[in-house]
Amino acid sequence: MSEIDDIFNAAYKPRVFKRREVLLPDYVPEFLPHRDDETKRVALTLSPALRMERPSNIFIYGLTGTGKTAVTKFVLRKLEENAKQKGIKVGYIYANVRHRETPYRILADIADYFNMRIPFTGLSTGEVFNRIVKKLTNLEGVYIIVLDEIDFLVKKYGDDLLYNLTRINEQLSKSRVSIIGITNSVKMIESLDPRVKSSLSEEEIVFSPYDAKQLQDILNQRAEEAFNERALDEEVIPLCAALAAREHGDARRALDLLRVAGEIAERENRNVVTKDDVMKARVEIERDRVGDVVKTLPLHGKLIMTSILLATAMGKDYATTGDIYDNYKKLISKLGLEEITLRRVSGILSELDMLGIISGRIISRGRYGKTRVISLAAEVNAIIQALKEDPMIADLLNEVKYDDNRKNNSL
Numbered sequence: 443m444s445e446i447d448d449i450f451n452a453a454y455k456p457r458v459f460k461r462r463e464v465l466l467p468d469y470v471p472e473f474l475p476h477r478d479d480e481t482k483r484v485a486l487t488l489s490p491a492l493r494m495e496r497p498s499n500i501f502i503y504g505l506t507g508t509g510k511t512a513v514t515k516f517v518l519r520k521l522e523e524n525a526k527q528k529g530i531k532v533g534y535i536y537a538n539v540r541h542r543e544t545p546y547r548i549l550a551d552i553a554d555y556f557n558m559r560i561p562f563t564g565l566s567t568g569e570v571f572n573r574i575v576k577k578l579t580n581l582e583g584v585y586i587i588v589l590d591e592i593d594f595l596v597k598k599y600g601d602d603l604l605y606n607l608t609r610i611n612e613q614l615s616k617s618r619v620s621i622i623g624i625t626n627s628v629k630m631i632e633s634l635d636p637r638v639k640s641s642l643s644e645e646e647i648v649f650s651p652y653d654a655k656q657l658q659d660i661l662n663q664r665a666e667e668a669f670n671e672r673a674l675d676e677e678v679i680p681l682c683a684a685l686a687a688r689e690h691g692d693a694r695r696a697l698d699l700l701r702v703a704g705e706i707a708e709r710e711n712r713n714v715v716t717k718d719d720v721m722k723a724r725v726e727i728e729r730d731r732v733g734d735v736v737k738t739l740p741l742h743g744k745l746i747m748t749s750i751l752l753a754t755a756m757g758k759d760y761a762t763t764g765d766i767y768d769n770y771k772k773l774i775s776k777l778g779l780e781e782i783t784l785r786r787v788s789g790i791l792s793e794l795d796m797l798g799i800i801s802g803r804i805i806s807r808g809r810y811g812k813t814r815v816i817s818l819a820a821e822v823n824a825i826i827q828a829l830k831e832d833p834m835i836a837d838l839l840n841e842v843k844y845d846d847n848r849k850n851n852s853l
């Protein structure tokens with residue numbers, strides 16, 4: 443039988459998985475362990491909708507994988523069910539701002555919910571907004587708009603859309619609109635216009651990270667639905683939980699580790715997932731994460747990443763921003779390109795820092811004063827592999843002798 447047939451047969455009859463999809467990030471379970479208080483607070487805040495009153499806007503923040511999206515969607519589904527039973531018109535629109543990218547697309551999603559036809563391009567954002575307002579003036583009901591990962595919107599486009607949405611009720615008579623803003627960046631909140639900040643934060647809910655024990659409970663509950671009986675070695679769940687607890691208590695990371703470990707066992711035609719599979723999963727996930735970030739960098743981002751590799755090659759712990767900029771200028775002149783400003787370079791460095799690929803800190807150099815230094819925060823080989831997919835960068839990288847195993851354990 444061909445290898446392809448083997449793959450399809452394995453997909454048809456999985457060995458370890460009963461329902462793999464239960465481990466995917468967008469699956470919302472019927473019960474969310476250790477999020478009782480947060481679930482109740484969101485439910486309580488939204489409950490006036492059942493009396494046709496406008497619920498307070500909610501601002502939810504917490505680190506990644508702390509259940510913000512899961513809790514919000516869970517409560518909204520219940521709210522919608524309850525409203526339906528009572529014959530009250532309550533609806534919600536969920537937009538992941540990172541995926542929808544522009545204010546226009548976010549508004550188009552909202553318009554879509556109200557069955558309005560909005561062309562893919564061609565109208566101004568203001569025009570789409572006005573059409574939504576017009577539509578809503580003729581409707582009854584309470585509508586809750588969830589804007590997830592709003593930091594991506596605010597960073598790129600400012601807070602105009604948030605401002606307009608939080609003011610929308612002033613133009614409506616029969617319908618009411620509430621906003622739920624979700625973010626994992628506390629820094630972003632500081633950058634908001636104070637008026638937007640105060641209207642969004644009528645209710646503020648902070649989601650704290652999970653500890654290893656809590657992550658184990660979450661994994662146990664999901665594993666029961668996702669895996670066949672006795673498909674997991676005893677140490678598998680505690681290990682996934684312990685690794686993810688070190689990564690700021692991220693349930694998404696814990697579930698990813700468990701799912702990828704299962705996929706590795708499945709690929710190797712085994713009936714049991716082991717601790718080794720979890721360790722391999724950790725390397726695979728890290729490689730994918732770094733790969734996704736690095737491959738999508740603009741050319742100058744890749745050149746800066748290459749400059750960092752050059753500056754930290756041969757086991758150096760860190761490089762100064764000056765060294766990095768010097769290397770970058772050499773690469774640019776070699777390629778005959780025009781350099782970007784130091785300010786743009788700093789911007790790219792901050793972005794890479796935020797994405798966890800590098801880590802910057804200020805050190806004191808005695809009488810030379812203070813300087814910003816950069817070290818790698820992700821696995822070197824994963825970075826090199828991703829960069830090499832760009833032929834222009836691959837040529838440059840052939841000159842880097844990177845001999846560093848320490849970063850391979852950076853998780």
Ligand SMILES: Nc1ncnc2c1ncn2[C@@H]1O[C@H](COP(=O)(O)OP(=O)(O)OP(=O)(O)O)[C@@H](O)[C@H]1O
Nearest residue numbers: 467474475477506507508509510511512626693694
């Ligand atoms: N208490 C919980 N019980 C069960 N599953 C959970 C719990 N908290 C989070 N999860 C699961 O972990 C994953 C990540 O959760 P979620 O997407 O809600 O995190 P988030 O805080 O919104 O993260 P991000 O800021 O990265 O979007 C999802 O699969 C979710 O179902």
